Amino acid sequence: MRHVRVTECRVSPGGMTEFVNSVQQWERAALASAEAPEYHAVLVDEVDPAQVLIIEQFHDADHAARFDATGLHDRFLDGVMSCVDRTATSHRGYSLFYADGAAGKRAMFGEEPAR
Numbered sequence: 609m610r611h612v613r614v615t616e617c618r619v620s621p622g623g624m625t626e627f628v629n630s631v632q633q634w635e636r637a638a639l640a641s642a643e644a645p646e647y648h649a650v651l652v653d654e655v656d657p658a659q660v661l662i663i664e665q666f667h668d669a670d671h672a673a674r675f676d677a678t679g680l681h682d683r684f685l686d687g688v689m690s691c692v693d694r695t696a697t698s699h700r701g702y703s704l705f706y707a708d709g710a711a712g713k714r715a716m717f718g719e720e721p722a723r
Contacts, residue, residue: 610646610704611669615662617688618696624657630687631662638684643675662688665704672701 619627631650638644647665666672675681689697 609668611666611672612702612704613664613666613672613700614702615688615699616697617660617662617692619658619660619692621658623691627660627688627691630691634680634684634687638675638680641675641678641680643671643678643680645675646671660692669701669703 635648638648645664645666647663649663651661651663653659653661664672666675685699
């Protein structure tokens with residue numbers, strides 16, 4: 609079952625440039641890894657741009673654990689968390705049970721629709 613990690617955070621005042629740079633540097637390293645997430649997204653609130661949602665999707669929990677073993681997830685947290693209000697941050701993991709969309713019932717979050 610797909611494993612999805614969601615981090616919700618609030619970028620500290622004046623910290624958006626550092627936050628963006630930190631995420632970009634991490635993405636370059638993480639996505640080059642053999643254990644890279646299948647999907648990674650950073651969503652910025654349209655009304656309050658300091659409010660950010662970060663989504664990582666892995667094939668399963670074992671894939672996420674292998675990625676964590678590379679040290680890249682800790683590197684991500686160290687870099688990104690230095691730019692945010694830690695008291696306004698939550699970090700959770702989920703099993704993706706079901707997803708549906710306009711592409712059809714076999715569409716899974718972060719994947720191309722099955723044909």
